[in-house]
Amino acid sequence: MRTAAATAVATKYLAPDNAKVLAIFGAGGQARSHFQTMNKIHKYEEILVWNHTTENGEKFCKEISKTFKNVRFCSNAKEAASNADVIVLVVSSQTPVLKGEWLKEGVHVNSVGACRPTWREMDDECMNQCELYVDSREGALKESGDIIMCQPKKLINGEIGEVIDGRCKVDRNKKTIFKSLGIAAEDLAAGHLVWKNLGSEI
Ligand SMILES: NC(=O)C1=CN([C@@H]2O[C@H](COP(=O)(O)OP(=O)(O)OC[C@H]3O[C@@H](n4cnc5c(N)ncnc54)[C@H](OP(=O)(O)O)[C@@H]3O)[C@@H](O)[C@H]2O)C=CC1
Numbered sequence: 001m002r003t004a005a006a007t008a009v010a011t012k013y014l015a016p017d018n019a020k021v022l023a024i025f026g027a028g029g030q031a032r033s034h035f036q037t038m039n040k041i042h043k044y045e046e047i048l049v050w051n052h053t054t055e056n057g058e059k060f061c062k063e064i065s066k067t068f069k070n071v072r073f074c075s076n077a078k079e080a081a082s083n084a085d086v087i088v089l090v091v092s093s094q095t096p097v098l099k100g101e102w103l104k105e106g107v108h109v110n111s112v113g114a115c116r117p118t119w120r121e122m123d124d125e126c127m128n129q130c131e132l133y134v135d136s137r138e139g140a141l142k143e144s145g146d147i148i149m150c151q152p153k154k155l156i157n158g159e160i161g162e163v164i165d166g167r168c169k170v171d172r173n174k175k176t177i178f179k180s181l182g183i184a185a186e187d188l189a190a191g192h193l194v195w196k197n198l199g200s201e202i
């Protein structure tokens with residue numbers, strides 16, 4: 001849940017205010033936790049799901065349709081991406097699943113998978129069309145295959161912490177990416193919440 005909470009915070013600061021369509025790429029554990037947190041940021045009218053196996057994608061859609069009616073499985077990744085205002089990539093892929101040529105104006109992409117220096121989930125065109133924000137510059141330059149392998153080399157606009165405290169200004173009309181890799185501050189915040197809510201039980 002802490003990863004999905006971090007994505008939701010990044011989306012709050014980077015995505016267009018009037019986001020109506022969410023696309024989730026992936027149908028595993030992170031897809032489920034992101035479904036829960038992303039709905040707290042925007043009131044989505046539709047959720048589109050793409051997964052490389054249809055069976056698991058449809059199972060995920062059926063599950064979330066119990067609490068969110070307007071959800072649809074797309075067997076074609078382009079269809080999901082090109083209609084979305086916000087995209088969440090939560091796949092264990094080593095090669096790009098999202099292409100820049102599919103992106104809508106002003107879209108915000110949360111890239112949560114591809115956490116190894118040799119793994120990709122976005123193609124170079126996607127990287128180069130978007131303003132790039134990360135959780136940690138140091139981590140991103142060592143761990144993100146999408147950043148390390150991108151040609152031409154992609155510059156990082158800022159860390160999400162710098163956006164939140166106002167040091168880094170964002171133009172929400174532009175296409176944006178939040179590259180998430182996970183940082184210790186998120187674990188500390190999650191641990192603190194658990195501790196606080198346990199209260200007198202411990
Ligand atoms: N940024 C961060 O802080 C964190 C990132 N992660 C990363 O998020 C990603 C998802 O994690 P999680 O949901 O827990 O993993 P799961 O194993 O639960 O789900 C993985 C998803 O990726 C799909 N998938 C597997 N192989 C491929 C492939 N070759 N191409 C496209 N899709 C594929 C699976 O589909 P199917 O099941 O149908 O095969 C499934 O939908 C992982 O890469 C993980 O490392 C995880 C935690 C924290």
Ligand SMILES: O=C([O-])C1=[NH+]CCC1
Pocket residue numbers: 115181182183
């Ligand atoms: O921070 C984290 O827990 C992880 N980051 C990449 C995979 C798991």
